[in-house]
Amino acid sequence: MSKLNDLSPYEQFLRDTFHADDAGLQRLQAEAEQEGLPAISIGPEQGKFLQVLVQLTGARKVLEIGTLGGYSGAWMARALPADGKLISLELEEKHAAFTRRQWAALGLNGKTEVRVGPALDSLPGLADEAPFDLIFIDADKNNYPAYLEWALRYSRSGTIILGDNVSMGGRLADPHQQQNEWIQGMRRFAERMAADERLVSTVVPYADGIAMGVVK
Numbered sequence: 173m174s175k176l177n178d179l180s181p182y183e184q185f186l187r188d189t190f191h192a193d194d195a196g197l198q199r200l201q202a203e204a205e206q207e208g209l210p211a212i213s214i215g216p217e218q219g220k221f222l223q224v225l226v227q228l229t230g231a232r233k234v235l236e237i238g239t240l241g242g243y244s245g246a247w248m249a250r251a252l253p254a255d256g257k258l259i260s261l262e263l264e265e266k267h268a269a270f271t272r273r274q275w276a277a278l279g280l281n282g283k284t285e286v287r288v289g290p291a292l293d294s295l296p297g298l299a300d301e302a303p304f305d306l307i308f309i310d311a312d313k314n315n316y317p318a319y320l321e322w323a324l325r326y327s328r329s330g331t332i333i334l335g336d337n338v339s340m341g342g343r344l345a346d347p348h349q350q351q352n353e354w355i356q357g358m359r360r361f362a363e364r365m366a367a368d369e370r371l372v373s374t375v376v377p378y379a380d381g382i383a384m385g386v387v388k
């Protein structure tokens with residue numbers, strides 16, 4: 173669950189009305205906590221936003237970098253057609269095993285796959301699956317600029333590329349944090365998302381901020 177949980181009454185209304193986790197997603201999050209997975213998933217507002225995007229674009233092939241317990245992936249996979257496919261890349265075998273169990277319990281086995289290892293090692297092997305319709309980057313922040321290059325390589329006109337945690341918990345533009353490798357990676361990613369002539373980009377300020385670009 174996102175740590176950004178201090179909601180105003182209006183935000184609480186929106187969460188309850190539009191974005192609430194159903195029983196399956198609640199179970200996934202509860203078991204992730206029990207099994208000691210870090211509480212760094214996106215929140216339900218972002219999950220629903222990703223789901224709307226998958227639906228809106230009629231996406232059939234989605235790539236995620238950074239699976240954790242499968243929470244964000246479950247939101248996206250639910251909007252895929254029966255013959256759609258989510259491929260999610262994850263460093264930790266423990267996270268991948270947890271996610272496979274959860275996705276099976278949610279009935280998402282047929283359209284999801286987790287590949288284990290450093291994403292930069294897994295990405296070259298995805299050429300045959302490309303282009304993807306939507307790509308969600310949410311792993312180690314120092315590598316975001318490299319992930320963006322792979323995302324652009326694996327895109328077509330209309331592909332949506334997203335990157336979570338632009339704000340870095342409020343630290344992105346903090347002058348005392350600029351030596352931090354993850355802050356530097358996120359800054360370079362944000363600047364490239366904004367400046368790359370192949371993209372039209374913005375930042376959606378849900379939770380920690382999601383950069384979103386559409387390939388021209």
Ligand code: SAH
Pocket residue numbers: 212213214237238239240241242243244245261262263264267289290291292310311312
């Ligand atoms: N998208 C998930 C949260 C991902 S948290 C959600 O919102 O539900 C970030 C994940 O990236 C962690 O599970 C971490 O193990 C993984 N990760 C970190 N470095 C990685 C790397 N080099 N390659 C692939 N995954 C990595």
Ligand code: MG
Pocket residue numbers: 212213214310336337
């Ligand atoms: Mg994140």
